[in-house]
Amino acid sequence: MVPTPENIAKMKALEEKEKLNNLAKIKNTLIEALVKKNNYSALKILFFISKDIANSGFKSEGELVNMIIDAKTLCSYTGLTTKTINRNLIKMQETSISFYEDNKEIHMSLLPRIEINYGGKLEVDMYSKVFNLITEARNKYTSIDLSNLMKLKSKHSIRMIMLLEYISGFSENIAKKKTYSLAELNGMFGTNYKRTVDFVRKILEPVKEELDNISKLSFVFTLHLDKDDVTRGGRPSAKGI
Numbered sequence: 690m691v692p693t694p695e696n697i698a699k700m701k702a703l704e705e706k707e708k709l710n711n712l713a714k715i716k717n718t719l720i721e722a723l724v725k726k727n728n729y730s731a732l733k734i735l736f737f738i739s740k741d742i743a744n745s746g747f748k749s750e751g752e753l754v755n756m757i758i759d760a761k762t763l764c765s766y767t768g769l770t771t772k773t774i775n776r777n778l779i780k781m782q783e784t785s786i787s788f789y790e791d792n793k794e795i796h797m798s799l800l801p802r803i804e805i806n807y808g809g810k811l812e813v814d815m816y817s818k819v820f821n822l823i824t825e826a827r828n829k830y831t832s833i834d835l836s837n838l839m840k841l842k843s844k845h846s847i848r849m850i851m852l853l854e855y856i857s858g859f860s861e862n863i864a865k866k867k868t869y870s871l872a873e874l875n876g877m878f879g880t881n882y883k884r885t886v887d888f889v890r891k892i893l894e895p896v897k898e899e900l901d902n903i904s905k906l907s908f909v910f911t912l913h914l915d916k917d918d919v920t921r922g923g924r925p926s927a928k929g930i
Contacts, residue, residue: 729844730777731784732851733767735799738813739823740766740835753801754820758811767839778803778811786819832858837905845892846899848878853906868913868929885912885927893930 741758764771781799788795795818802814833854841847856867869877871885874892882888893910900907913929 729841729847730767730769730773731781731799732844732847733769733839734763734774734777734781736833736835736838737763737766738815752817753814754817756813756815758813760809760811763811766835774811775805778805778813788822790818834905840903841899843896843899845878846896846904849896849900849908850904850906852877853908857906870929871927874930885930889930 738756738758741756760771760774763769763774767774769777778800782801782803784799785796786799797816797819799819800813800815802812804812806812833851838847838850841850856865859865871882871888874888875881878892880888880892882891889910889912897907897910910930912927915926915928
C-alpha cells in the first residue's frame with residue numbers, strides 16, 4: 690500500500706478498529722467478584738466470551754442467554770488446549786459470583802449449563818443478570834485489553850491486570866491509585882499470607898516482573914507503615930499497600 694495521507698488514515702482506522710475489538714467492557718461489580726477467583730484459565734475463557742458477545746450482538750432474552758462458541762477460535766485466542774478449556778468450563782459451572790443489586794445480595798453460577806460438542810462447537814448458557822454485568826457499558830465499566838491479558842501466564846498477573854484496569858478507569862480528577870490492606874489483598878488474590886512482606890515477595894514482585902516484561906500496563910507500589918505500632922527497637926509494621 691502506497692503511504693499516501695489517505696492510505697495512512699485508513700490504516701490508522703483499521704488499527705483503531707482492531708484495538709476496539711480487543712476491549713471487553715465489563716462492569717466493575719463483576720471485576721471485583723472475578724479478581725477473588727483462583728483459576729486463570731477460566732478467567733481467560735470468560736473474557737473471550739465477553740469479547741465474543743460484544744462482537745456477535747447476542748441479546749438477553751428471558752432468564753438465560755444461550756451462546757454457541759467455536760472451540761478452535763477459543764483455543765487460538767486464549768492459547769489454551771481443548772482439554773484445558775473443557776476442564777475449566779466445568780469448573781466455571783461450579784463457580785458462583787456474588788454481587789449487590791438494589792439492596793440485595795445475589796449469588797449466581799457463572800455458567801449454569803455447558804454442552805461440549807466434539808464436532809468443534811461449545812454451547813453455553815449464562816444467566817441474564819451475569820450477561821448484563823458483562824455487556825452493559827454504562828457510566829461505570831472497566832475496559833480490559835484482551836490481547837494484553839491473553840499473553841500472561843500467571844493467574845496472579847491476570848488478577849492484577851483486572852485490578853489495574855479498574856484503577857486506570859478512575860475519572861481524570863481522581864488519582865490513579867488505591868490502598869488495600871493485607872486482608873483485602875489476600876481476598877482478591879486467593880492467598881492467605883500473614884505478613885505483608887511475604888505477600889510483596891511472593892506475589893507483588895513476581896507479578897510486577899511479568900507485567901514489566903510483557904504487559905502494556907504495570908504498576909508501582911508503596912508500603913504504608915503504621916508508625917504508632919512500633920515495638921521497642923523494632924520496625925513499624927505495614928498496614929497497607
